[in-house]
Amino acid sequence: MASASERKPWDSSNLRKYCLNFEEIPRLPFDDPRVDELISSNPVIIEGSNLVKSATDKWNLEYIERHMGVTTNTVYLSRNHKFKYFDDKKIQSRTNPRGVEFSPPMRKVEMKVEEFMKKLREWKRGDERLYMQQSLTAAVGPNIVQDFVGFNWKWINAKQKTHCWGKLTSNLLYVSMEGNVTPCHYDEQENFFAQVYGYKRCILFSPDQFQCMYPYPVHHPHDRQSMVDLERPDHTRFPRFKDAKGVEAVIGPGDVLYIPIYWWHHIESLMRLGPTITINFWYKAGPTTIEYPLKDHQKVSIMRNIEKMLLEVLQDPREVGPLLRNMVLGRFD
Numbered sequence: 450m451a452s453a454s455e456r457k458p459w460d461s462s463n464l465r466k467y468c469l470n471f472e473e474i475p476r477l478p479f480d481d482p483r484v485d486e487l488i489s490s491n492p493v494i495i496e497g498s499n500l501v502k503s504a505t506d507k508w509n510l511e512y513i514e515r516h517m518g519v520t521t522n523t524v525y526l527s528r529n530h531k532f533k534y535f536d537d538k539k540i541q542s543r544t545n546p547r548g549v550e551f552s553p554p555m556r557k558v559e560m561k562v563e564e565f566m567k568k569l570r571e572w573k574r575g576d577e578r579l580y581m582q583q584s585l586t587a588a589v590g591p592n593i594v595q596d597f598v599g600f601n602w603k604w605i606n607a608k609q610k611t612h613c614w615g616k617l618t619s620n621l622l623y624v625s626m627e628g629n630v631t632p633c634h635y636d637e638q639e640n641f642f643a644q645v646y647g648y649k650r651c652i653l654f655s656p657d658q659f660q661c662m663y664p665y666p667v668h669h670p671h672d673r674q675s676m677v678d679l680e681r682p683d684h685t686r687f688p689r690f691k692d693a694k695g696v697e698a699v700i701g702p703g704d705v706l707y708i709p710i711y712w713w714h715h716i717e718s719l720m721r722l723g724p725t726i727t728i729n730f731w732y733k734a735g736p737t738t739i740e741y742p743l744k745d746h747q748k749v750s751i752m753r754n755i756e757k758m759l760l761e762v763l764q765d766p767r768e769v770g771p772l773l774r775n776m777v778l779g780r781f782d
């Protein structure tokens with residue numbers, strides 16, 4: 450029988466079940482030279498960086514409640530466990546080629562931290578789930594500001610420099626209920642995803658899996674999100690999804706997961722293991738060097754620009770699909 454210190458804090462009963470199997474994301478000590486070899490083209494979990502040690506040493510829900518400050522925080526509410534992002538600037542009925550109004554799968558409210566924590570404590574089955582996703586700014590309480598200043602900026606600034614990333618655009622604080630899921634999507638920024646409290650399962654797919662992931666059209670409110678429901682994939686509509694090759698890991702306090710720009714990621718707070726706290730560090734991409742053959746994420750960017758240009762000239766998004774179909778079907782096989 451493993452001792453308490455060796456006993457894993459979680460097991461497969463805390464994980465949701467999916468139809469795919471995943472390889473493991475590599476884990477490396479922060480000072481291992483292979484970390485920099487992997488970064489910018491592969492995800493990696495970096496151990497022992499102390500990136501957010503000033504937080505992992507102290508932060509839990511009680512500390513956040515006491516020190517988050519008096520400003521309101523962005524909280525998403527969902528009727529189920531999925532928190533699927535949508536761009537409300539893209540919600541116009543005409544951009545829905547199936548002609549139905551877009552019904553947002555979750556709603557955004559502004560909430561004081563005390564109210565958020567109270568709702569978490571009193572939550573019962575059937576209630577809307579909650580997920581706080583708040584940008585860390587100087588408006589938070591002084592203790593949190595002090596902890597933020599205490600992050601290992603020397604280490605992460607050196608990473609930003611080594612990999613020629615652009616500027617740090619934001620640090621988001623995520624306080625999630627157990628079992629919450631952020632469905633599969635990609636972002637257009639580099640991401641250091643620092644786990645502070647609790648355990649999250651991260652499933653990632655490379656940009657070269659584009660044809661298996663079926664992203665929504667760029668003009669759709671769910672732009673950058675996969676149309677495939679990982680829990681109940683529609684293999685008729687999305688036949689190539691069964692061939693998707695992904696990697697996964699469960700990260701815990703002190704782990705930093707590097708999520709490369711344009712990499713698909715599905716993130717779930719483990720079930721029945723309590724709330725989780727994460728801080729992410731989003732960086733603008735570095736300068737694009739054009740070398741042939743182009744990288745897969747560069748082709749995703751090209752496809753995005755083609756869709757945007759077509760919408761610009763066609764005006765009606767319902768004409769984008771037919772024009773692309775007419776352009777390629779039977780002509781490039």
Ligand SMILES: CCC[C@@H](CC(=O)O)C(=O)C(=O)O
Nearest residue numbers: 582623631636640716727729
């Ligand atoms: C709003 C999404 C937050 C996060 C996923 C998660 O931790 O639930 C993520 O996707 C990212 O940091 O890019």
Ligand SMILES: [Zn+2]
Nearest residue numbers: 634635636714
């Ligand atoms: Zn993301």
